[in-house]
Amino acid sequence: MGSNMAEAHPVGFQWVMEARERGADVIHVDPRFSRTSAMATNFVRTRAGTDVAFLGGIIHHILEHGRDFREYVLHYTNAPVIIDEGYQDTEDLDGLFSGWNRDKGSYDTSTWRYAGMDVHASAGQRELGANQGEGAGHGAHGGGLSHGEPPELDPTLEHPRCVYQILKRHYARYTPEVVEEVCGVPREQFVEVAEALCRNSSRERTSSIVYSVGWTQHTIGVQYIRAAAIIQLLLGNIGRPGGGVMALRGHASIQGSTDIPTLYNILPGYIPMPHAHAHDNLREFIELNTSPSGFWGNMNAYTVSLLKAWWGSHATAENDFCFGHLPRITGDHSIYPAVMGMLDGSVKGFIVVGQNPAVGSANSGLHRRAMANLDWLVVRDLVETESAAFWYDSPEVESGELDPASIRTEVFFLPAAAHTEKDGSFTNTQRLLQWHHKAIEPKGDCRSELWFYYHLGRLIREKLAGSQEERDRPVKELSWHYPTSGEIAEPSAEAVLREINGWNQDDEALSSYLELKDDGSTACGCWIYCGCFADETNQPARRRPASEQSWVAPEWAWAWPANRRILYNRASADPQGRPWSERKKYIWWDEEAGKWTGEDVPDFQPDKRPDYRPPDHAKAQDAIAGNHPFIMQPDGRGWLFAPAGIVDGPLPTHYEPDESPIRNPLYGRESNPARQCFRRRFNEHNEPAEFPYVVTTYRLTEHHTAGGMSRFVPYLSELQPAMFCEVSPELAEERGLVHGGWATVVTARAQVEARVVVTERMAPMAMNGRVVHQIGLPYHWGSRGLTKGDAANDLLEVVLDPNVHIQESKVATCNIRPGRRARANGPPGRGR
Amino acid sequence: MTDPAYYGRPILKPPVWKREIGWYLFTGGLAGASATMSALARASGNPVLARRAGLVATAAVNASPALLVKDLGRPERFLNMMRVVKPSSPMNMGSWLLLGSGASTTAASLLDLAGVAPRLRTALESVAGFAGLPLSVYTAALLADTANPAWHESRRELPFLFAAGAAASAGAAGVLTTPSEHAGPARRAMLLGTAGSQVAARVMERRVGRVAEAYTTGEAGRYRRAAQVLDGLSFALSLAPGRRLRRLGAALVLAGSAATRFSVFKAGFQAAEDPRYVLETQRNPRQAGVGTAG
Amino acid sequence: MQHPPGSPRACERAAGTRPVSTPARTETEAWPQSYGAEAQPRMGFFTDTSVCIGCKACEVACKEWNLVPEDGLVWSGESFDNTSALGANSWRHVAFVEQTTPLRVDGDGADGGDDPLRWLMSSDVCKHCTESACLNVCPTGAIFRTELGTVVVQEDVCNGCGYCVPACPFGVLDRRELPAPDRGGRPDGRVWKCTLCYDRTRDGMTPACAQACPTESIQYGPLDELRGRAAERLDKVVADGFAGARLYGDDPNDGVGGFGAFFLLLDEPETYGLPPAPRDSTRHLGGMWRGAAAAGAALLAGLGAAFLMGRDGGGA
Ligand SMILES: Nc1nc2c(c(=O)[nH]1)N[C@H]1C(S)=C(S)[C@@H](COP(=O)(O)OP(=O)(O)OC[C@H]3O[C@@H](n4cnc5c(=O)[nH]c(N)nc54)[C@H](O)[C@@H]3O)O[C@H]1N2
Ligand SMILES: Nc1nc2c(c(=O)[nH]1)N[C@H]1C(S)=C(S)[C@@H](COP(=O)(O)OP(=O)(O)OC[C@H]3O[C@@H](n4cnc5c(=O)[nH]c(N)nc54)[C@H](O)[C@@H]3O)O[C@H]1N2
Ligand code: SF4
Ligand code: SF4
Numbered sequence A: 001m002g003s004n005m006a007e008a009h010p011v012g013f014q015w016v017m018e019a020r021e022r023g024a025d026v027i028h029v030d031p032r033f034s035r036t037s038a039m040a041t042n043f044v045r046t047r048a049g050t051d052v053a054f055l056g057g058i059i060h061h062i063l064e065h066g067r068d069f070r071e072y073v074l075h076y077t078n079a080p081v082i083i084d085e086g087y088q089d090t091e092d093l094d095g096l097f098s099g100w101n102r103d104k105g106s107y108d109t110s111t112w113r114y115a116g117m118d119v120h121a122s123a124g125q126r127e128l129g130a131n132q133g134e135g136a137g138h139g140a141h142g143g144g145l146s147h148g149e150p151p152e153l154d155p156t157l158e159h160p161r162c163v164y165q166i167l168k169r170h171y172a173r174y175t176p177e178v179v180e181e182v183c184g185v186p187r188e189q190f191v192e193v194a195e196a197l198c199r200n201s202s203r204e205r206t207s208s209i210v211y212s213v214g215w216t217q218h219t220i221g222v223q224y225i226r227a228a229a230i231i232q233l234l235l236g237n238i239g240r241p242g243g244g245v246m247a248l249r250g251h252a253s254i255q256g257s258t259d260i261p262t263l264y265n266i267l268p269g270y271i272p273m274p275h276a277h278a279h280d281n282l283r284e285f286i287e288l289n290t291s292p293s294g295f296w297g298n299m300n301a302y303t304v305s306l307l308k309a310w311w312g313s314h315a316t317a318e319n320d321f322c323f324g325h326l327p328r329i330t331g332d333h334s335i336y337p338a339v340m341g342m343l344d345g346s347v348k349g350f351i352v353v354g355q356n357p358a359v360g361s362a363n364s365g366l367h368r369r370a371m372a373n374l375d376w377l378v379v380r381d382l383v384e385t386e387s388a389a390f391w392y393d394s395p396e397v398e399s400g401e402l403d404p405a406s407i408r409t410e411v412f413f414l415p416a417a418a419h420t421e422k423d424g425s426f427t428n429t430q431r432l433l434q435w436h437h438k439a440i441e442p443k444g445d446c447r448s449e450l451w452f453y454y455h456l457g458r459l460i461r462e463k464l465a466g467s468q469e470e471r472d473r474p475v476k477e478l479s480w481h482y483p484t485s486g487e488i489a490e491p492s493a494e495a496v497l498r499e500i501n502g503w504n505q506d507d508e509a510l511s512s513y514l515e516l517k518d519d520g521s522t523a524c525g526c527w528i529y530c531g532c533f534a535d536e537t538n539q540p541a542r543r544r545p546a547s548e549q550s551w552v553a554p555e556w557a558w559a560w561p562a563n564r565r566i567l568y569n570r571a572s573a574d575p576q577g578r579p580w581s582e583r584k585k586y587i588w589w590d591e592e593a594g595k596w597t598g599e600d601v602p603d604f605q606p607d608k609r610p611d612y613r614p615p616d617h618a619k620a621q622d623a624i625a626g627n628h629p630f631i632m633q634p635d636g637r638g639w640l641f642a643p644a645g646i647v648d649g650p651l652p653t654h655y656e657p658d659e660s661p662i663r664n665p666l667y668g669r670e671s672n673p674a675r676q677c678f679r680r681r682f683n684e685h686n687e688p689a690e691f692p693y694v695v696t697t698y699r700l701t702e703h704h705t706a707g708g709m710s711r712f713v714p715y716l717s718e719l720q721p722a723m724f725c726e727v728s729p730e731l732a733e734e735r736g737l738v739h740g741g742w743a744t745v746v747t748a749r750a751q752v753e754a755r756v757v758v759t760e761r762m763a764p765m766a767m768n769g770r771v772v773h774q775i776g777l778p779y780h781w782g783s784r785g786l787t788k789g790d791a792a793n794d795l796l797e798v799v800l801d802p803n804v805h806i807q808e809s810k811v812a813t814c815n816i817r818p819g820r821r822a823r824a825n826g827p828p829g830r831g832r
Numbered sequence B: 001m002t003d004p005a006y007y008g009r010p011i012l013k014p015p016v017w018k019r020e021i022g023w024y025l026f027t028g029g030l031a032g033a034s035a036t037m038s039a040l041a042r043a044s045g046n047p048v049l050a051r052r053a054g055l056v057a058t059a060a061v062n063a064s065p066a067l068l069v070k071d072l073g074r075p076e077r078f079l080n081m082m083r084v085v086k087p088s089s090p091m092n093m094g095s096w097l098l099l100g101s102g103a104s105t106t107a108a109s110l111l112d113l114a115g116v117a118p119r120l121r122t123a124l125e126s127v128a129g130f131a132g133l134p135l136s137v138y139t140a141a142l143l144a145d146t147a148n149p150a151w152h153e154s155r156r157e158l159p160f161l162f163a164a165g166a167a168a169s170a171g172a173a174g175v176l177t178t179p180s181e182h183a184g185p186a187r188r189a190m191l192l193g194t195a196g197s198q199v200a201a202r203v204m205e206r207r208v209g210r211v212a213e214a215y216t217t218g219e220a221g222r223y224r225r226a227a228q229v230l231d232g233l234s235f236a237l238s239l240a241p242g243r244r245l246r247r248l249g250a251a252l253v254l255a256g257s258a259a260t261r262f263s264v265f266k267a268g269f270q271a272a273e274d275p276r277y278v279l280e281t282q283r284n285p286r287q288a289g290v291g292t293a294g
Numbered sequence C: 001m002q003h004p005p006g007s008p009r010a011c012e013r014a015a016g017t018r019p020v021s022t023p024a025r026t027e028t029e030a031w032p033q034s035y036g037a038e039a040q041p042r043m044g045f046f047t048d049t050s051v052c053i054g055c056k057a058c059e060v061a062c063k064e065w066n067l068v069p070e071d072g073l074v075w076s077g078e079s080f081d082n083t084s085a086l087g088a089n090s091w092r093h094v095a096f097v098e099q100t101t102p103l104r105v106d107g108d109g110a111d112g113g114d115d116p117l118r119w120l121m122s123s124d125v126c127k128h129c130t131e132s133a134c135l136n137v138c139p140t141g142a143i144f145r146t147e148l149g150t151v152v153v154q155e156d157v158c159n160g161c162g163y164c165v166p167a168c169p170f171g172v173l174d175r176r177e178l179p180a181p182d183r184g185g186r187p188d189g190r191v192w193k194c195t196l197c198y199d200r201t202r203d204g205m206t207p208a209c210a211q212a213c214p215t216e217s218i219q220y221g222p223l224d225e226l227r228g229r230a231a232e233r234l235d236k237v238v239a240d241g242f243a244g245a246r247l248y249g250d251d252p253n254d255g256v257g258g259f260g261a262f263f264l265l266l267d268e269p270e271t272y273g274l275p276p277a278p279r280d281s282t283r284h285l286g287g288m289w290r291g292a293a294a295a296g297a298a299l300l301a302g303l304g305a306a307f308l309m310g311r312d313g314g315g316a
């Protein structure tokens, strides 16, 4: 669901085809019939932005018909846990949870906690408007359980305030009828899907749910994934082979760029970024961000090792290991607020690396205008993208709204080397680090990122060498020594990998994060990657064919953490440590050997007996019982109900998208109350009356995202040489659109023209009497390259999910009319 | 799906040949039949006609390669045609044929003009005369030996159509170039040929079934009708009294036989551009008048 | 638990080291009459369109490996197919057919509920015919049969006569009119088509398109092995409810003596723009020569008659 896997992950999709050929049902739930739908055994057309209703319906179906995997649910999830009596559900408050603060537009989550104790969220969230979600967003590692067990449990699952009963009540009204009314999915078809899922989830069988940005790019995107997690926990499909909630990630190493983050609010390995006012010293920082129980109980060791990796000998116990050198955050510094800052003139410079916001970001028109209001802009890219050329080549310039002569932004374009021109690693969807070797030398002035940042740092440090300024110490004291080679002095990527892996005092590569210490005796650039350079060898570079190793293929590249292929795999055995079934055997307890063994690296302390029970005041992983697989959680249980860490509700609830042609049939609340809005000029909100249709955006196999890597390549451009819109015959009829002709899609933000594709693959949806038409737009086009076209993103409003600040680019309202857009008068893409 | 086949796109590729090839179909026939006529004239003691026909043949046979080379994608590689001797390729055979008949015809004419070596000349004339027969008809096999429905389905009739056309054009050329008192055989060849080519065309259209449309519609159809008119007129004129009108008639015959070749040439394009021809001939070969070949 | 089928494939493909199996013994040797001792097992393609996901990796890989030029950014509006046909500049062509026929005809639940939609995708290529008209008619011998039984145009011999273009019963070959670097920008003028990656297959490598195909819709291997695999595959696909499924070009007794590159289709060949009953027209050449001979004789007779009839102007 929410994935166009055949088109966006064609190579990975070979396994889905393989599964289909071996008898698996492949069910595709999507607003459009895509190449993925064509391959599925069952296609379900849904209305964009309604998946929580669909998934909630499945949860309802499971609970209503007692289809849950009871033994798994009892021991491995927080179903039996009793919740604070202050908690009130959306059922009681017509779409709100308890703790809503209307003025702050955010929740106080304290009433969502476990009864009798305080599972507190990570400091980032607790101390500052949680709806800004600056915290690392995985408050799971908050939570001060004195030992691994929550104080109040009801194994009978009868207690009215136990999670199981709360879940039942919360989803009571998500009936097949409601699913049909909200999603437009015929109830019979829905039940068929729900049943197929239940039927295929048991001791003998597992089902997996695949999602991608069709789920994440919504104002309740995080809740979509939570809903899937709840289903999989109820059905016992997590930590077991063939199960899971599979996020198909985007750019080749987008997973890597969150592990070793390009995000403003986390440090490598998901350690939260310290906050200016909250964290004066290391101890405070650790205390506020760790729970004594669970693996996050070792965060001090991870953090200290990171500081040692960065500031080496300068980092000592005396100076808090240079904790003070770390940058601090003071609020929401994510990209969209930053762009608003550019418009307002408070942000003066912008470095764009490997991104093309002038095409790729929601409301790209707003981004171009923002960039026109800077002092300077640096773009590092393979080609001169729209983001580098916006000042002389953009719809705004074409229309005269922007005049190159009067734009004062100084633009620097720096040519970048592509992945074929440099060594390095990609971390893929499966957390697999895969090494790639340089195939050819970069041409001309093209340089790798590594080269650029290393030499930039080197030059800055040379300039600061003489400085006595306190503020310059963090840079001066950095350990910035990487061997370089070749005439362009390219730094060694392997040296960087080794630093990420970490070493001990004797400068020997570490082999596991279990070796990390908080006394400064170990250095490690990213604790979850520790072991990727074990035995001084580049583990990600391993390429042993599966035919020469076990079916899990542990010697193909390297997976974090600890080369573990399936996370939480202790759940593949029952509470006593026996495989749930022979067929689904994966990790089990070997009594003789007194340790966990199996096909994969156990995601558990190897010698922790299934019957181990933590003594009081046990710490970290020792506080987790032997029958609780979810070792990153303070209570070792999978969270059906999220007592902390999520800012817009402990349970997924259906809200309409920020822009929707219909009112929320379930609650008085239309949209996610906690969503992040930026109502302002250039970011106007659509009035439903004027914009009766739903528009969704997506990808084509033939192009890549904002087009920098495809619209400039002849062999790809010729395969999809024009921006188009997909409409149903019925909508074409209604609006007089002609196949092969032109149409203009209109929102309050912009007008975008596209060739018309009239196809049965699009169809109107009937939901209790009302017909909803959906329009499909690929978002790959821009004003440059071999194939040019309007950017779908010009149409969209910037409105975000409050947890992770992802834009709602999968659904908005619009209007459509035949013909091309107005050019001459007024800013193009504006007005109606 | 309403479109025939795939979005109505051609299943076969239309020929890449340009007008030169259409003209070559004409000059080849003209050259071949003229050479034969020249030889026969010599044998029947009509040196005047023999020399004139020989010169026409020489002109036409030398124009032919020029036309062929001009149409090649890589003219500089014309000689590659002579890399191999390949009976399975009518075009390869044709190239050798053209070489042979071109050489003999030209040599014979030169000797005739120079008035030397009469024996050798006569020998060469008869060689050219014999080579002329295949030369004037092999192009029919060349076209028929393709997957093109219009050409392949009419493989039985095309050779006769071309033979008749060749006779007609050679005859007409003879009439135009030869004093009428010596041009009797040419005139008769012209009349026979003209009649023959009209008959052959009719038979062909009846026997090829639906594919006939490719000949009777579009540009091919227009050439076809032009040919009918021209042939008809010329027939009338050539019977009319007065040298002028008869010469005009002969000129029309030349135009007519050229038009016939072009209608065949163009029919191939039309049959390839519309996938229906392929579908019909292959779905129900019988009705389309085609022997099933697997 | 043993290997899930295919997982070796993934790694080996990813490592670019997927081996091409060559069977111990084989019925179909590639033209022993011309290659004698050097004759090898005949190699070819089985394109299984039932698993084609329409990613066009085959088209791109082909162009990359064979340096086939980009030939125009033309939007066709014909589903997702903007390549439109095989030709001098497209040696693989992925067809897209949108149908309102249920995905599976047996309606066993898998009919996509209210959307009786089916989107057929199929990657077309030169068929490397057993009896290839193109090869037979080529006057220069530019087209030849390799020791692997594949049909290849020698670009240094072809003179662009264009005879093979109408000869091919599948409309595969075409003349390249794009400017050629080696001719100072004048049109290239030669014909081009799939070489079955002769420069790779010769050395035991997999053709670029097959190597790139993520779902093994394109399978390269010894022809008999492929035919065996295809027959089994057809049984399964039909059992799965794809009633219209059929093999296309697997029969040595068809009009071209069987394809070296054959297909599993889910519908009539013409749906994909393929001829329903392709024939090697050169099979009739004998008859045509005889016809020509007869016509030649008739011509002689006619001309003879013209001389014998009437006495006027007979001679001096
Ligand atoms: N060829 C190619 N591959 C790519 C990319 C590319 O640009 N081109 N981009 C890469 C990147 S960066 C990413 S993030 C991934 C993205 O991979 P995907 O997420 O698979 O790509 P999309 O096509 O953007 O969106 C997936 C599907 O979500 C559907 N959808 C939209 N709204 C909803 C909804 O409300 N509910 C449901 N159930 N479905 C919905 C859309 O119709 C679309 O079919 O692909 C990666 N791979
Ligand atoms: N409407 C709508 N909008 C969307 C989406 C959607 O589904 N719908 N999807 C969203 C998603 S998931 C994503 S990921 C974004 C992507 O949107 P962007 O990231 O803005 O667009 P890309 O084209 O991926 O930009 C990557 C650029 O990096 C360059 N590049 C490639 N390799 C290198 C390198 O090694 N170094 C440097 N310096 N540059 C390099 C490429 O040439 C390219 O121009 O779009 C988002 N926007
Ligand atoms: S582009 Fe690369 S990452 Fe994306 S599917 Fe193809 S091979 Fe995989
Ligand atoms: S398909 Fe056409 S080009 Fe290919 S071998 Fe057969 S006849 Fe020749």
Ligand code: SF4
Binding pocket: C137, C138, C139, C140, C141, C142, C143, C153, C157, C158, C159, C160, C161, C162, C163, C164, C165, C190, C191
């Ligand atoms: S075009 Fe080239 S390959 Fe085709 S027949 Fe002529 S010479 Fe042979």
Ligand code: SF4
Binding pocket: C061, C062, C063, C065, C066, C091, C092, C125, C193, C194, C195, C196, C197, C198, C207, C208, C209, C210
């Ligand atoms: S075999 Fe080679 S030449 Fe033929 S289509 Fe595949 S990649 Fe292209």
Ligand code: SF4
Binding pocket: C051, C052, C053, C054, C055, C056, C057, C058, C059, C094, C121, C123, C212, C213, C214, C215, C216, C217, C218
């Ligand atoms: S690469 Fe394979 S799956 Fe992709 S289009 Fe070609 S044949 Fe189909």
Ligand SMILES: [Mo]
Binding pocket: A213, A249, A250, A251, A254
């Ligand atoms: Mo992405």
